[in-house]
Amino acid sequence: MELKTLQKTGAYAIIIGAITFVVWTICWTFLLPREALTADFSLMVKDPDWIWINTIALPAMILTIFGFTAIYSRLYQTSGWLGLIGYIVITIAYIFQAAQLTWKIFLYPVIVAYEPAVPLLSENIMINHPLVTIFSIIFSASVLLGVLLFGIVLIRSKVFQKIGGILFLTGAILYAVGSMFTVYLGILGVLMFAAGCLILGINLMKPEL
Numbered sequence: 001m002e003l004k005t006l007q008k009t010g011a012y013a014i015i016i017g018a019i020t021f022v023v024w025t026i027c028w029t030f031l032l033p034r035e036a037l038t039a040d041f042s043l044m045v046k047d048p049d050w051i052w053i054n055t056i057a058l059p060a061m062i063l064t065i066f067g068f069t070a071i072y073s074r075l076y077q078t079s080g081w082l083g084l085i086g087y088i089v090i091t092i093a094y095i096f097q098a099a100q101l102t103w104k105i106f107l108y109p110v111i112v113a114y115e116p117a118v119p120l121l122s123e124n125i126m127i128n129h130p131l132v133t134i135f136s137i138i139f140s141a142s143v144l145l146g147v148l149l150f151g152i153v154l155i156r157s158k159v160f161q162k163i164g165g166i167l168f169l170t171g172a173i174l175y176a177v178g179s180m181f182t183v184y185l186g187i188l189g190v191l192m193f194a195a196g197c198l199i200l201g202i203n204l205m206k207p208e209l
Contacts, residue, residue, distance in 0.1 A: 003073060004207065010070020011204035017063030018197035024057040025190045029183050042122040045108045054104040061098040065091055067197070068150070070204060074159050083153040090146030096139040147172040160203045167196030 028034075031053060036044035044050065072079075072087040079086075111117045111126075120126045151169025154160055171192030178185025 007070045007073055008205050010067050010073075011201040013063040013070065014067020014197045014204075015201035017060045017067055018194035018201075020056060020060035020063070022190050022194045024053065024060060025187060027053045027056065029187065034183070040122045041124065041127070042112050042118050045104075045112045045121060051105060051109060054101055058098060058101045058105065061094050061101065064197070065094045065098075067201065068094070071154075071160075071200060074204060075153060075157055078159070079153045079157065082149060086146060086149030086151075086153050088146075089142050090150045093139065093142035093146045096135070096142060100139070143172075143176070154200065160200055164196050164199030164203060167192045168200065169196075171196055 027049070031049050032047055033044055036042075068087060068091055072083065075083050108121065111120055126132060147169060151165055151172070154165030154168055155162055157165065171189045171194070173189070175186050175189030175193060178189050
């Protein structure tokens, strides 16, 4: 298979992945009992919509990782070490996020179904465990660094439209930071991120000059 065919496939992947991520974010925000996040997380996992909503996000992560790879295949000759490091770190971040989703889909429902194990989630025993804390720190750092580096490379690139990189970077940061204040800022961030991915995907479909 030729590189241009893989790039076009990756373009579709990042567009579909970004749109799916928007759907997941909206469903997570409005269909799940979000107040349980701080009160009793096990109640959120017990919600009948929990599994299918989180299942939506898993293919979104996988498609987006493939999309990042396709984008980097168009950038690697001009992006230097910054591009390489940014691509590696953001890919690791999304792999970690996909790993978290497998917990939510396959592990958490098993825990809440076994009554003696429910305190692991209801009393945050699992979340506050040192190993999980270490994982969360590494994950958060990789997301921050990967999005920042990859976003900068996209903005500086002459291969992709600058607005795509700006929306990609700004949307990701707004989603991460804005969600701490209001869900609507988080949703706005996701929409901006998805718009950036859409622009990047469209650029990727065009023949390389």
